[in-house]
Amino acid sequence: MSLAASMRGFPEWLPDGQLVEQSVLASLRSTFELHGFGPLDTRAVETLEALTGKGETDKEIYVLRRLQASPDEADLGLGLHFDLTVPFARYVRENAGRLAFPFRRYQIQKCWRGERPQEGRYREFLQADIDVVDRGSLPAHLEWEVPLVAAEALGRLHLPPVRVQVNNRKIVQGFFEGLGYTGEMAAALRALDKFAKIGPDGVAAELEAAGVAPRQVGACLRLGAVSSTDLSFVDEVRAIGVSGGLLDEGLAELSAVMEAGRAVEPGLFVADLRITRGLDYYTGTVYETLMEGYESLGSVCSGGRYDDLVGAAGEPYPGVGISIGVSRILGPLLSRGGLRASRLVPSCVLVAVADEEHRPDSEAVAAGLRRRLVPTEVSPTSAKYGKQIRYAERRGIPFVWFPGGGDRPDQVRDIRSGEQLEADASSWLPPEEDRLVTVAAAP
């Protein structure tokens, strides 16, 4: 159990969970940087204008007021961001003249939504986003590069396996157009996206409510049922008997993404034609990601391609982005014990203290170990050695160092095996796998 006492919807972890989270974030940063994504951190607040300009979440925003504001004083016009896309778009718009395009960035920050908390869904949560945005046009290969980087990042976290469900909005939109549908496209897309939530009957009802002719609902349900890990989805869609230019374009784009994904790892990408994503700025390829055994959480990593993120005058800023729901993943895994840190503190070595007069000797040993990048604590007290060893045991610190003195050499004990050996403070190193905290899936 890594869950600390906390306010509902604002999860906090006990020290072992904190170490797991820190290790996950370090791993994500490292993978993103290996792929040339640079860090970005934006302010937590945005203007309400920016926050409510897009999408469906405006009802869940936390707005700010000064505590000492008089009752009739207006709000500050600022709210906490509910995702990292709105701040990224605003940052690109404000600094476009000083950025090099295509601009690749990762951004790992907390977001806030006033929604009802449930497993994996919090009012305060960490997201880890990568986006590549360009000016004018955007190369197609980013549509597989970006989800492959995200999948690689997830693959390093000792999580259950994931698969990325991919679709292309052009297919779905082209399909509805081919059917002669003239209702509101966003409503039709949203209806198709709800398979997992409300089942085919529910989707059928929503499609009809969105204005799809009853005799065409069956074709839509057939489209939504198409799913393949290879290119067979193309024939399955063709077999429904709807056609059109936009549909063809979408099928070609999705085929390219699926082929590239299969070349890296067959089965990682699944063409899933019901996926459309709720947010209306996506214009082509879209992604959602399910984690094995945790499907009830919904997507843990979602995104897509947008043809103009920034929406400024002049050239468009097309891009591809994907967002990993770090808290959505870690919350359930930590509370179900699915990930464990190898110890409760960073320290690899506890240097014992013979008596307070000799504390500087222990400090000197610790300083030497730290110079060799071994995390080291000096015992806070000079209590009996048995008590100092228990201090290490309680925290899972694997080694206790006993400074010698006079003719007695230093000794180091592995408290897991009880083995105690002479050691030289100027050169000793722990086994590399013990030096830093490691995180592993619980057995």
Add this chain to the structure above:
Amino acid sequence: MSLAASMRGFPEWLPDGQLVEQSVLASLRSTFELHGFGPLDTRAVETLEALTGKGETDKEIYVLRRLQASPDEADLGLGLHFDLTVPFARYVRENAGRLAFPFRRYQIQKCWRGERPQEGRYREFLQADIDVVDRGSLPAHLEWEVPLVAAEALGRLHLPPVRVQVNNRKIVQGFFEGLGYTGEMAAALRALDKFAKIGPDGVAAELEAAGVAPRQVGACLRLGAVSSTDLSFVDEVRAIGVSGGLLDEGLAELSAVMEAGRAVEPGLFVADLRITRGLDYYTGTVYETLMEGYESLGSVCSGGRYDDLVGAAGEPYPGVGISIGVSRILGPLLSRGGLRASRLVPSCVLVAVADEEHRPDSEAVAAGLRRRLVPTEVSPTSAKYGKQIRYAERRGIPFVWFPGGGDRPDQVRDIRSGEQLEADASSWLPPEEDRLVTVAAAP
């Protein structure tokens, strides 16, 4: 210039500044963990009750309201934290039964204050805190260990030199008691603390306003003027002719801190008897830190010892903590160009693409380099090589890789020297100093 366009008081950095900040945070985490401090991240919001319980900053808190709340709906009773001490105290109180004491943690998070922005002072800012808190009693050696860790952490950041001004509230309080002062102690301490802001005349006036007898103001000013990098402060205080048990205790404690500091680095600690810190939970040793050439920023790293942080029933929770003002340091340094990243992106290598058909060859080279932990991008386009090289140049990417083909071997060019050599994609490594972005003081 690393400063991005932004809202006043909410600083954001351009990509080079983002890399500097990220590198600073990684360095701080690493130093803290080498000393056995574990990570802690708490929620951004606290109850107003927790936020307004202590100290002087209650007027600057941002409180939250739901955007869709009706006008007569009450606020949520939550505000953004203005420091990391209040959340830490609350976390320890809530989880005391599940933590191992002494509990050592570091915490690097944003804080928010609605105050007037000025250089180094923002409405949103990053703090990096370390604290050690124990149950019952606390060993004295933590009073030098904690500021020494902070100084070591600062010392790794390529900043101008810092010195830590140390004092002990017992000295000042004992001094006032020895004078027979019976007014409000907090007011007297606050007055003495204002030397840097309002000078001796201003302090004199404030002392009188706090009820210090006019004939004793001179003695107080003499105390406030005492400053030494060795133990001579003791004699200087004695020479003023005030005495008492609490004063003696404070002088002994400060002497121990100063001696330990001198053993590590003479001149790093300065005994400065005017320093008292505004917050009233400190009970003994207190710290402030000035950065050379940036003294006008005030303290960039402050803290002290408190005898009971948590304030729960039962045993007290004494501790020592210190807080590095990351934004206060980085804001002025970045906007004055005092710190520079070695390039604008993490990538060490750009793999060129001959034509789109051969993109997979370039991807394969990149994957190999990344396996050897070399941050690598593949060129986004297969434009002429000159254009691909300019892509690398604009970002400061030091190496461009040209895949061979057929009998032609791969080649790699150092774009700084123009030197281009044959290279083997399965084994080549850049010089270690080029692999990751480095940060240095600007010349």
